[in-house]
Amino acid sequence: MVFYSTKSNEKVFHLPHCKIARRIRKEYKKQFATPEEARLAGYRMCNCCSLVGMRLRKEQNAVNHFCQENGISCWLEDGQLHVHTPRSKWRIIINGKANKLFLYHKNTYQKYEKIPSIVSGYHSQATRTKTIIG
Numbered sequence: 460m461v462f463y464s465t466k467s468n469e470k471v472f473h474l475p476h477c478k479i480a481r482r483i484r485k486e487y488k489k490q491f492a493t494p495e496e497a498r499l500a501g502y503r504m505c506n507c508c509s510l511v512g513m514r515l516r517k518e519q520n521a522v523n524h525f526c527q528e529n530g531i532s533c534w535l536e537d538g539q540l541h542v543h544t545p546r547s548k549w550r551i552i553i554n555g556k557a558n559k560l561f562l563y564h565k566n567t568y569q570k571y572e573k574i575p576s577i578v579s580g581y582h583s584q585a586t587r588t589k590t591i592i593g
């Protein structure tokens with residue numbers, strides 16, 4: 460279950476653990492059954508309740524420094540950390556019960572992906588780490 464406010468002009472949804480979700484007043488609080496359902500309706504996950512976002516806030520200085528040193532840009536969008544290097548595109552998400560970070564890579568050529576991916580158009584790098592810098 461994910462939540463959104465009918466009072467907000469922004470099309471964002473919140474996970475149940477999010478502080479903002481808990482502050483939405485009853486009369487404005489509506490829900491979708493799943494994040495996928497919310498996305499189909501044009502909603503994206505708010506940055507405040509993104510697990511990667513929470514991790515990023517802890518590591519912000521180190522991540523900024525690393526990006527500057529290596530000519531990388533990164534930003535949060537729809538609960539995922541988008542990472543662009545001069546040569547390639549990556550995404551970092553948090554998944555699973557252990558809240559580990561998963562790295563995904565986008566192919567530069569069109570390729571049929573046999574395995575359905577959580578990150579559409581990207582494939583898993585089979586990398587699990589505890590920190591973004593890692």
Ligand SMILES: [Zn+2]
Binds near residue numbers: 472474479508
């Ligand atoms: Zn939220």
